[in-house]
Amino acid sequence: SGGKASRPTHRCRNIMDQLKRTMVGNAAAPSSLSRTIMLKEAVVSEEISVAMQTIETASAETTDLGPFFGLPTKVKDLMYSLRGIKNLYAWQETCLNLECIQARKNLIYSLPTSGGKTLVAEILILRELLCRRKDCLFILPYISLVQEKVRGLASFGLELDFMVEEYAGSKGKFPPLKRRSKSSLYIATIEKAHSLVNSLIEAGRLENLGLVVVDELHMLGDGSRGAVIEMTLAKVLYMSKTTQIIGMSATLGNIRDLQEFLRAENYTNDFRPVQLQEYVKLQDTIYEVDPKEEECFRFSRVLNFKYSSSMQKLDPDHIIALVTEVIPKNSCLVFCPTKKNCENVVGLICKYLKEDFLKQRKEEKALLLRDLKESGNGSMCPVLRRTIPFGLAYHHSGLTSEERKLVEQAYSDGVLCLLACTSTLAAGINLPARRVILRSPYVATDFLKRSQYKQMVGRAGRAGIDSVGESILVLQDKDTHMARSLVCAPTENCYSNLMRDDGKGLLSLLLSLIGLKITTSMDQVRAFLSGTLLYVQQEQLCADRSLWEAVQRCVQLLEDRGLITGTERSQGHPLQVTKLGRATYKGSVDLTYSKVLYQDLTKGLDGLLLNSYLHLAYLVTPYEMLSQCKPDWMTYLRQFTLLSPAEQRMTTAIGVPESFLVRQAAGQTVRKDIDLDVVKRMYLALVLFTLLKETNLWSVAEKFQLSRGFIQVLLSSSSAFCSCVLHFTEELEEFWAFRALLTETRRLSYCVTAELIPLMEVAGVLESRAKQLYNAGYKTPSHLASADPAVLSKTIENLYKKQAHQIVASARMLVNEKAAALQEEVDDLLMVPLDLP
Numbered sequence: 001s002g003g004k005a006s007r008p009t010h011r012c013r014n015i016m017d018q019l020k021r022t023m024v025g026n027a028a029a030p031s032s033l034s035r036t037i038m039l040k041e042a043v044v045s046e047e048i049s050v051a052m053q054t055i056e057t058a059s060a061e062t063t064d065l066g067p068f069f070g071l072p073t074k075v076k077d078l079m080y081s082l083r084g085i086k087n088l089y090a091w092q093e094t095c096l097n098l099e100c101i102q103a104r105k106n107l108i109y110s111l112p113t114s115g116g117k118t119l120v121a122e123i124l125i126l127r128e129l130l131c132r133r134k135d136c137l138f139i140l141p142y143i144s145l146v147q148e149k150v151r152g153l154a155s156f157g158l159e160l161d162f163m164v165e166e167y168a169g170s171k172g173k174f175p176p177l178k179r180r181s182k183s184s185l186y187i188a189t190i191e192k193a194h195s196l197v198n199s200l201i202e203a204g205r206l207e208n209l210g211l212v213v214v215d216e217l218h219m220l221g222d223g224s225r226g227a228v229i230e231m232t233l234a235k236v237l238y239m240s241k242t243t244q245i246i247g248m249s250a251t252l253g254n255i256r257d258l259q260e261f262l263r264a265e266n267y268t269n270d271f272r273p274v275q276l277q278e279y280v281k282l283q284d285t286i287y288e289v290d291p292k293e294e295e296c297f298r299f300s301r302v303l304n305f306k307y308s309s310s311m312q313k314l315d316p317d318h319i320i321a322l323v324t325e326v327i328p329k330n331s332c333l334v335f336c337p338t339k340k341n342c343e344n345v346v347g348l349i350c351k352y353l354k355e356d357f358l359k360q361r362k363e364e365k366a367l368l369l370r371d372l373k374e375s376g377n378g379s380m381c382p383v384l385r386r387t388i389p390f391g392l393a394y395h396h397s398g399l400t401s402e403e404r405k406l407v408e409q410a411y412s413d414g415v416l417c418l419l420a421c422t423s424t425l426a427a428g429i430n431l432p433a434r435r436v437i438l439r440s441p442y443v444a445t446d447f448l449k450r451s452q453y454k455q456m457v458g459r460a461g462r463a464g465i466d467s468v469g470e471s472i473l474v475l476q477d478k479d480t481h482m483a484r485s486l487v488c489a490p491t492e493n494c495y496s497n498l499m500r501d502d503g504k505g506l507l508s509l510l511l512s513l514i515g516l517k518i519t520t521s522m523d524q525v526r527a528f529l530s531g532t533l534l535y536v537q538q539e540q541l542c543a544d545r546s547l548w549e550a551v552q553r554c555v556q557l558l559e560d561r562g563l564i565t566g567t568e569r570s571q572g573h574p575l576q577v578t579k580l581g582r583a584t585y586k587g588s589v590d591l592t593y594s595k596v597l598y599q600d601l602t603k604g605l606d607g608l609l610l611n612s613y614l615h616l617a618y619l620v621t622p623y624e625m626l627s628q629c630k631p632d633w634m635t636y637l638r639q640f641t642l643l644s645p646a647e648q649r650m651t652t653a654i655g656v657p658e659s660f661l662v663r664q665a666a667g668q669t670v671r672k673d674i675d676l677d678v679v680k681r682m683y684l685a686l687v688l689f690t691l692l693k694e695t696n697l698w699s700v701a702e703k704f705q706l707s708r709g710f711i712q713v714l715l716s717s718s719s720a721f722c723s724c725v726l727h728f729t730e731e732l733e734e735f736w737a738f739r740a741l742l743t744e745t746r747r748l749s750y751c752v753t754a755e756l757i758p759l760m761e762v763a764g765v766l767e768s769r770a771k772q773l774y775n776a777g778y779k780t781p782s783h784l785a786s787a788d789p790a791v792l793s794k795t796i797e798n799l800y801k802k803q804a805h806q807i808v809a810s811a812r813m814l815v816n817e818k819a820a821a822l823q824e825e826v827d828d829l830l831m832v833p834l835d836l837p
Contacts, residue, residue: 069096070127082155091269092120098267106264108217108247113458115271117248121213124246129162129183134210137186139193141216143168149187151764154809164813166763167192170719170749174199177821190225194232195588201516206240217247221494227505230496234532250451254493261533274461280473291488317474320352322437327417328360328391330434334420335456337442342394342420346387357390364415365389367798375402375768379698395421398707400697402766423452432462436471441483450492496534499541507554512585514564520574579732587728593623601735609650613692616741618685620722625714631683632705633664639686656682688718695751719748763810772796784811
């Protein structure tokens, strides 16, 4: 490697000569400059001399260019000190040394759940940031995962000098700040990643993005979110020849299609750190799953558990027998088809547990109960109050994110030995267990998909603790046939979703392509589409009309809706977006609602109510949540009567008169001309409005008879939609008034009293933690950034050292980011304009 080592030195010399020449030239130039500019020059030359020293020392120390997969030894040490990772699994080493990775080709790698996929991605990201000095984008499916990653990687950013920026909910700048000296790692949800890529294309900065990593790439086949991933990746492929794409995925049947779409190699391995044994239970017999057997199931054992007749009635599925075989010594997850079922199952199991369960880790359970009560401002779920002393809890979207975090932490620490949870949460968190029980092969009323089943059973087996993990699927006789194909089926295929819902994805893709001027003619549209997954799969997906016909239909539709102009009829006219079209794609507004949103905002201008939040809350209530809203008419009427006269007039003007609510509450028939969508939206707006006034989730949940989790989802969706509406109004001159009103959206993001908002901006600080910090004198991110983690964890009750370190690192990262933004502003102000006359 002698030749390799000498190359950087040679390059350094060139740079140094250039720098010296420039500096000598600058020094000799005549000076008639202002004091600010001279000061700035002094700072720059100081920076240059530091840079030259760095270059000198770097060329002297080329030995440490990359002993750890092309990264300095320091990264290896950080992996150990921050993560406790000493060695990589053999497959991870193989994967990182693949030829296609060295050559920066695109790669999809697929492994079973919990095989350690993310670590490989993180090492590749660090390589891109530190060695190639390019920005990276890491796309994750859920807000909670984004926040967890931001928290986990902030310490690496501080130690290795790169920025970690969160793009989730209402967070993220478009386009991102241009950093002169540091590279950035953007960690984003699927929707935010798409807006981010759009803004980089528009600013002509996509080339700075060296690497895009997509977690759960198989979600390409998952509804409208799959369509958004496909659009994002297709744009990156089309617009940048230098950006590398890495996808992590579950094992798929048609991985070839994805390879062709991403022009990627594929690496696959069936490695699991802990072997998994899959079983099914029919009546009182357990069978092992064995695809080699003709019947797919092989007899394993009969459950020997003494049931009384009353117990047999209450627990016909022997859930109690299955869990008491492993708890309390080992951990157990029970997946249930509905939220209500989760709560019933933990309640049922507790009825039959021995007193010994109450004695284990008693103090820690008492602490957990106290924390839960604190997080609910003194209120607490009666089910949890009863089950936690036994070491059991439920975990579903009806809990607030704070309650979920506390329950997850307690389960990870072994304070809780069993969680009953819904399948949707299996995807969003990493909580392994010795035994996983699937209470039934359904999610709500739908039969399980193969990928959902795999995701759930994949949680069995805790690396480093268990030698084996086991999953048991509980079956009724009627489901046996379907279950055979579920557990022994070949892996699922993954199909493009651009044509779903009448081509909604395709419409939105075409609008943004024309808006971003990626395509200005039908020929260019055709060229772009040949780089999509839809194109690869057109034979399967475009049965009734060809892909090209579908595209032409969509372009026509966009013109009919007043979103674009210049379609082929007038030859020579380029395709262009209208103002409304531009506002729609810039605001990432769903095409179904862009016209409605425009009308609602226009109507709002006529009589905008400004002495109360209610009208603005209504305008940022997300349309897509209406389907989940079933108003309780008595509650609706009661809340309406509590409004001020001005608020009642506004509600009536929007289309929800008091007379209508009175008739509904009395159960009488109602006029036909009332728009029910407006009625539902107003109801949700009332929930938001009440929440903003009271900032207490529990009391609002009780008033409206909704789950706390639902209200929190409403809050975060409104906060995200609020930033969409803001971007939408920025493009339309007539809505200038809304811009000022909507910029103060932080109230919506967190819904806490005003003094806690700054602390809530730090990744990983939730409301009760923010209160603790505030009361202990840590009142701003700057206080936290300057804190000593050891002192912090001593001062704040049950704050572990590791969490304290993460909070301080996140706060430092946030403060650095804000400071850098201000510095960029200062630099821009002091720059001499290039076009100075």
